[in-house]
Amino acid sequence: MITTTRRDFLKTAALSGAALVIGFDGRRVFAAESRFQPNGWVRIDPDGAVTLTVGKSEMGQGVRTALAMMLADELGADWSRIKLVQASPGPAPFDDLGTGGSGSMEEGWAMMRPAAAAAREMLITAASTEWHVSPDECKSGDGAVVHPASQRRIEFGGLVAAASKLPIPKKPAMKAKGEFALIGKRTGRIDGHDIVTGRAHYGIDTKVPGMLHVSVERPPWKGAQPKRMNEAKARAVRGVRDILLLERGIAVLAGNTWAAIKGRDALAVEWSEAPNDAFDSAAHAKRLGAAAREKGYSTRSEAAPAGTPAIARTIEETYSYPFYAHAPLEVMNCFAHVQGDRCKIIVPTQAPNRVQKEVADLLGTTADKVEVQVTLIGGGFGRRLAADYALEAAEISRAAKAPVQVLWSRADDMKHGHFQAASAHYLAAGLDSKNQPVFWKHTKAGSFHNLSAIEPDEVRDAAWYRGWSWGVYDVPYAIPAIETAYVPVDVPVKHGPWRAVFAPSSVFARESFLDEVARASGTDPLTFRLQLLEKPATFKIGRRDIDRRRLRRVLEMVRDKSGWGEKLPAGHGRGVACNIYSGTTHIAYVVEVAVANPGAVKVKRVVAAVDCGLVINPAGVEQQMEGGIIWGISSALKGEITFKNGAAEQSTYSDFEVARMNDTPEIEVHIVQSDDAKEPFGMGEPPVPPIVPAIVNAVFAATGKRIRQLPITPKLLA
Amino acid sequence: MRSYALTINGTRHEVEVDDDTPLLWILRDSLGLTGTKFGCGVGVCGSCTVLENGQAVRSCQVPASDAKGRSFVTIEGLSGDGSHPCQRAWIEEDVAQCGFCQPGMILTACSLLRDHPHPTDAQIDAAMSDSVCRCGTYWRMRKAIRRAAALMQEEKS
Numbered sequence: 001m002i003t004t005t006r007r008d009f010l011k012t013a014a015l016s017g018a019a020l021v022i023g024f025d026g027r028r029v030f031a032a033e034s035r036f037q038p039n040g041w042v043r044i045d046p047d048g049a050v051t052l053t054v055g056k057s058e059m060g061q062g063v064r065t066a067l068a069m070m071l072a073d074e075l076g077a078d079w080s081r082i083k084l085v086q087a088s089p090g091p092a093p094f095d096d097l098g099t100g101g102s103g104s105m106e107e108g109w110a111m112m113r114p115a116a117a118a119a120r121e122m123l124i125t126a127a128s129t130e131w132h133v134s135p136d137e138c139k140s141g142d143g144a145v146v147h148p149a150s151q152r153r154i155e156f157g158g159l160v161a162a163a164s165k166l167p168i169p170k171k172p173a174m175k176a177k178g179e180f181a182l183i184g185k186r187t188g189r190i191d192g193h194d195i196v197t198g199r200a201h202y203g204i205d206t207k208v209p210g211m212l213h214v215s216v217e218r219p220p221w222k223g224a225q226p227k228r229m230n231e232a233k234a235r236a237v238r239g240v241r242d243i244l245l246l247e248r249g250i251a252v253l254a255g256n257t258w259a260a261i262k263g264r265d266a267l268a269v270e271w272s273e274a275p276n277d278a279f280d281s282a283a284h285a286k287r288l289g290a291a292a293r294e295k296g297y298s299t300r301s302e303a304a305p306a307g308t309p310a311i312a313r314t315i316e317e318t319y320s321y322p323f324y325a326h327a328p329l330e331v332m333n334c335f336a337h338v339q340g341d342r343c344k345i346i347v348p349t350q351a352p353n354r355v356q357k358e359v360a361d362l363l364g365t366t367a368d369k370v371e372v373q374v375t376l377i378g379g380g381f382g383r384r385l386a387a388d389y390a391l392e393a394a395e396i397s398r399a400a401k402a403p404v405q406v407l408w409s410r411a412d413d414m415k416h417g418h419f420q421a422a423s424a425h426y427l428a429a430g431l432d433s434k435n436q437p438v439f440w441k442h443t444k445a446g447s448f449h450n451l452s453a454i455e456p457d458e459v460r461d462a463a464w465y466r467g468w469s470w471g472v473y474d475v476p477y478a479i480p481a482i483e484t485a486y487v488p489v490d491v492p493v494k495h496g497p498w499r500a501v502f503a504p505s506s507v508f509a510r511e512s513f514l515d516e517v518a519r520a521s522g523t524d525p526l527t528f529r530l531q532l533l534e535k536p537a538t539f540k541i542g543r544r545d546i547d548r549r550r551l552r553r554v555l556e557m558v559r560d561k562s563g564w565g566e567k568l569p570a571g572h573g574r575g576v577a578c579n580i581y582s583g584t585t586h587i588a589y590v591v592e593v594a595v596a597n598p599g600a601v602k603v604k605r606v607v608a609a610v611d612c613g614l615v616i617n618p619a620g621v622e623q624q625m626e627g628g629i630i631w632g633i634s635s636a637l638k639g640e641i642t643f644k645n646g647a648a649e650q651s652t653y654s655d656f657e658v659a660r661m662n663d664t665p666e667i668e669v670h671i672v673q674s675d676d677a678k679e680p681f682g683m684g685e686p687p688v689p690p691i692v693p694a695i696v697n698a699v700f701a702a703t704g705k706r707i708r709q710l711p712i713t714p715k716l717l718a
Numbered sequence: 719m720r721s722y723a724l725t726i727n728g729t730r731h732e733v734e735v736d737d738d739t740p741l742l743w744i745l746r747d748s749l750g751l752t753g754t755k756f757g758c759g760v761g762v763c764g765s766c767t768v769l770e771n772g773q774a775v776r777s778c779q780v781p782a783s784d785a786k787g788r789s790f791v792t793i794e795g796l797s798g799d800g801s802h803p804c805q806r807a808w809i810e811e812d813v814a815q816c817g818f819c820q821p822g823m824i825l826t827a828c829s830l831l832r833d834h835p836h837p838t839d840a841q842i843d844a845a846m847s848d849s850v851c852r853c854g855t856y857w858r859m860r861k862a863i864r865r866a867a868a869l870m871q872e873e874k875s
Contacts, residue, residue, distance in 0.1 A: 058816075059816055060814075060815035060816030060817070060853040061815070062815070186812075188809060188812060189812065189814060189817075191814075191817065192808075192809050192812075192814060193800050193809065194817075195808075195814045195817030195820050195821075196793075196800055196805040196808045196809060196814070196820060196821075196824060197753070197793065197794070197796075197797075197798075197799070197800045197805065198751075198752070198753020198754070198792065198793030198794045198821045199753070199794075200817050201752075202755075202818060204752075204755070204756060205752035207750065207752075213747075238719055238736060239736075256743065256747045256748075257743050257746070257747050257756075258735075258736070258738075258739045258740065258743040258747070259736075261759075262736075262738075327852055328816070328818075328852050329755070329757050329763065329765055329816070329818045329819045329850065329851070329852050330755070330757075330816075330818045331756070331757075376816070376817070377816060378755070378816050378817070378818030378819075379816045379818060379852050379853060380816075381852070407756070409759060410757070410758040410759060410760070410763075619812045622812075623812060623815055623855070623858070626854060626855070626857045626858065627815055627853045627854035627855065628854070629854065630851075630853075630854025630855075630856060630857075631852075631854055634854075652758050652760055652762055652763075653758060653762045653763050653850050654760075654762045658850055658852060659854065659856075660846070660847040660848075660849070660850060660856070661842065661843055661846035661847045661849075661856045661859065661860070662843040662844075662846075662847040663856075664856040664857055664860070665857075666857075667857045
């Protein structure tokens with residue numbers, strides 16, 4: 001997990017040639033430390049071109065467009081003249097790049113706008129000085145500074161020389177909400193034209209002269225040894241240059257991709273037998289189910305206040321959540337060229353600095369000797385927070401003494417990723433004699449990420465366990481007594497961040513069980529939620545401030561827009577679920593499903609409402625909602641990853657199925673922006689967690705069958 | 719290794735490859751046309767889709783020995799400048815997210831619209847459901863296909 005803390009960036013505001021280059025740290029804008037160092041986030045050239053450096057990785061979430069909108073709006077730039085440059089790891093402010101946890105909007109808002117505001121103030125000062133007018137009478141827009149009173153106008157390019165000599169303002173004033181020109185306006189993706197013409201450049205498209213193409217046969221489970229392989233046959237494949245036996249696997253190097261693939265097939269590696277206790281996901285699910293009944297580590301404990309009615313009856317259930325793969329369309333790949341103690345990496349990554357550091361450690365060199373270029377990413381979803389595929393490429397390049405591109409097969413990608421870990425959830429609720437909920441218990445049995453070792457001296461307090469149990473401890477409902485806990489269960493296979501990190505399993509269990517409690521209490525499940533979100537309007541749990549009013553508003557929106565409560569044909573049903581992601585983005589869904597015999601579930605319609613704070617790009621918000629809904633349909637109704645004999649059993653989209661066009665419902669997204677919204681919040685992950693339970697609850701409404709494990713199969717509905 | 723002649727985007731090319739080299743890798747490795755994407759290599763995702771006589775073809779499933787003498791259009795050759803109605807519709811409906819699958823999706827939609835200038839939902843489902851978009855852009859894709867159909871109709875009249 002990447003923690004995206006708002007750290008103090010060292011600023012570089014360098015005067016590079018005649019260009020104006022501005023960096024910032026979110027609190028103040030720094031003076032130049034050195035000239036001719038073209039580091040910075042905003043650069044304006046004498047020809048008026050505005051270059052924005054984006055430190056976040058674009059993987060489909062629209063971050064390049066949204067960050068460019070923030071910067072261009074604050075600067076008053078001409079949108080058509082914006083150029084984007086992707087940041088590479090380096091000295092501050094490029095020492096903490098990384099994209100995960102849906103933090104880019106919040107961070108960008110806090111840390112990037114000041115750079116643009118400072119640049120604008122300097123440009124305005126330069127123009128007003130030239131005109132001998134007060135800066136207050138001038139403003140910027142469409143790539144120029146104007147003095148409306150005299151109708152004078154100077155393009156940014158003409159101001160760069162003078163502006164770059166000015167001191168950098170310490171506290172530049174930023175635009176007020178009413179002054180936005182781009183923010184809040186539907187804006188097409190900045191890379192849209194490149195995408196539809198095939199020019200968009202992903203990691204897989206990297207071509208470097210002399211580069212060898214590599215395919216790697218990896219051990220199917222940790223510790224597996226090659227028993228037999230036909231190396232001579234592989235070497236005989238035309239185009240195969242070399243075969244390297246590494247601990248990570250057997251690498252086939254070739255002059256072209258197809259020769260590498262064929263050479264690897266020709267190896268026909270037979271691996272040693274898996275041990276009897278090799279990992280088995282079915283057995284693991286049983287362990288998790290038992291573990292969820294243990295006491296665990298408390299993450300929240302609130303006793304019922306005096307005078308709370310006694311529990312008249314208790315209901316309890318255990319929910320089970322499987323393993324999933326990320327399965328982005330662009331398989332893992334990496335270019336690496338090691339030369340002496342230096343290395344160049346070109347990679348689609350969410351974690352450029354991690355790649356830089358871990359490759360440097362591998363090679364026994366220092367981070368500054370490792371150049372990392374970040375490409376567009378053909379789907380990230382958390383998979384590309386790991387550096388495994390870059391380390392592998394660097395190791396192969398070092399051994400081969402050549403530039404290499406390692407390309408994973410689809411099966412490699414399915415079997416050797418870090419999976420969304422399985423978990424089990426024990427839930428219990430107590431109702432009083434009037435069927436009002438007075439007690440709530442949710443224990444999650446799950447697994448910590450194992451992408452990197454947990455520091456042994458980390459303090460394992462309640463806050464630490466909360467960090468692993470999003471969606472459990474921050475249950476937003478007002479119930480007099482609440483007990484939540486976490487039970488760690490080890491998993492030997494790699495697992496780590498996935499879209500929405502730890503929340504999907506917890507919110508699936510919580511929102512499905514809440515539906516059970518609502519029905520036990522004889523209350524409509526949407527009304528039941530609204531009742532439990534009445535008061536107090538806000539509360540704090542751990543580091544999260546929860547605002548129930550905002551969650552109510554999105555629930556009310558989907559109630560009103562979906563025709564909640566209206567009659568549906570037989571075999572159809574509606575379900576509701578909601579969630580607050582990371583204390584910030586609020587989402588509610590009403591899903592309508594049709595269930596045909598023998599248990600084929602089709603999601604017909606999804607009505608969604610979202611409050612993600614200040615909306616930067618409405619098109620981006622809608623896209624993420626729609627994409628998150630499809631992601632949830634995949635995990636509710638399509639494939640799971642299972643392990644037998646230590647290895648993942650699935651290998652492609654036909655055995656790990658994902659939603660396709662014919663699984664796509666009618667989707668209606670309503671953006672609920674509070675009038676007092678001051679900052680934007682993330683949208684990449686938040687749409688995912690509540691969609692699965694909304695489907696599960698709709699299936700119950702349609703069939704009377706309660707689903708407590710995923711994915712929903714016809715067998716479960718039989 | 720043999721020399722094969724084939725026409726890509728109207729230009730005749732001679733490539734030296736093995737008989738079994740998939741068209742996908744001829745395009746990407748031999749000709750540098752990287753708009754055609756590798757997604758699965760086994761014909762179940764649609765990322766590598768190209769057109770032959772306007773029909774969608776999975777380039778990972780066509781070996782050189784079968785591709786010889788044939789003529790294909792890749793995303794780079796669809797219009798060159800993004801002016802094809804499908805490309806315009808894709809931009810206007812804000813379809814793309816990561817964009818990786820979109821060249822294949824756009825060409826699959828072109829093939830659908832050639833067969834069915836005004837496709838029904840069922841026809842869209844049938845044509846597009848062999849392809850995978852993990853970002854989940856299907857809802858907008860459906861709207862873009864409708865828009866492209868309208869744009870094509872306008873161009874005709």
